[in-house]
Amino acid sequence: MENKINCCSNPELGLKLNKEYWGNQYLAGEIGWDLGKVSPPIQAYIDTLENKKLRILIPGAGNSYEAEYLLAQGFENVTVLDYAKPITDKLKEKFKENSSICIVCDDFFNHVGEYDLILEQTFFCALLPELRSKYVHKMHELLALNGQIVGVMFNREFDKQGPPFGGNKEEYITLFNPLFKVHKLEPCYNSVAPRMGSEVFVRFSKKNENE
Numbered sequence: 001m002e003n004k005i006n007c008c009s010n011p012e013l014g015l016k017l018n019k020e021y022w023g024n025q026y027l028a029g030e031i032g033w034d035l036g037k038v039s040p041p042i043q044a045y046i047d048t049l050e051n052k053k054l055r056i057l058i059p060g061a062g063n064s065y066e067a068e069y070l071l072a073q074g075f076e077n078v079t080v081l082d083y084a085k086p087i088t089d090k091l092k093e094k095f096k097e098n099s100s101i102c103i104v105c106d107d108f109f110n111h112v113g114e115y116d117l118i119l120e121q122t123f124f125c126a127l128l129p130e131l132r133s134k135y136v137h138k139m140h141e142l143l144a145l146n147g148q149i150v151g152v153m154f155n156r157e158f159d160k161q162g163p164p165f166g167g168n169k170e171e172y173i174t175l176f177n178p179l180f181k182v183h184k185l186e187p188c189y190n191s192v193a194p195r196m197g198s199e200v201f202v203r204f205s206k207k208n209e210n211e
């Protein structure tokens with residue numbers, strides 16, 4: 001049975017953003033979002049981390065160059081999650097010898113786990129905007145005490161109806177502020193060239209009950 005959240009019909013969009021849609025994009029090689037390498041702002045952030053035992057989740061991971069980079073740096077507890085089976089099958093094969101990574105084929109909104117750090121890289125913008133509040137709540141649920149979301153988000157609109165769906169700093173503050181402390185939300189100085197000037201680097205930490 002199709003999950004209603006999973007299967008997002010948008011009449012304006014004329015397509016269903018579900019696991020079949022994304023799976024077919026991978027099968028057809030229609031992956032215009034794919035950087036082919038770790039996102040430089042995320043790479044620079046990873047380079048500041050010392051605790052290799054952090055429990056790290058990458059949701060909507062796609063080809064997961066960030067995970068590959070983390071493993072190369074010696075991180076021991078990396079989970080990548082995507083609901084498009086063609087890509088998780090590929091990742092399972094690629095990382096089959098590596099016990100530091102877990103590949104999960106599931107809907108983000110159904111995922112159960114506890115993480116210290118969740119990396120955001122073109123997952124938020126792939127979701128229909130009406131799911132944004134649900135995304136924020138789910139991120140909060142998946143993070144441990146003092147857990148953080150770190151990554152990049154678009155700070156622009158797109159002419160064409162998405163994905164990707166655009167957004168801006170003010171919207172993100174309104175969205176995340178009830179459940180997260182905003183430590184960083186500023187223009188990226190180290191985006192890949194095609195995204196230069198259109199991304200913000202974000203670091204949000206989970207607010208605890210009394211905050």
Ligand SMILES: C[S@@+](CC[C@H](N)C(=O)[O-])C[C@H]1O[C@@H](n2cnc3c(N)ncnc32)[C@H](O)[C@@H]1O
Pocket residue numbers: 006019022023033034035059060061062063064081082083084087106107108109121122123126127
């Ligand atoms: C635009 S792609 C980005 C992939 C990757 N982060 C990257 O930057 O290359 C969005 C990804 O999110 C996945 N996705 C979308 N909605 C999802 C959901 N509800 N649960 C799990 N994965 C989802 C898609 O299958 C796709 O791989």
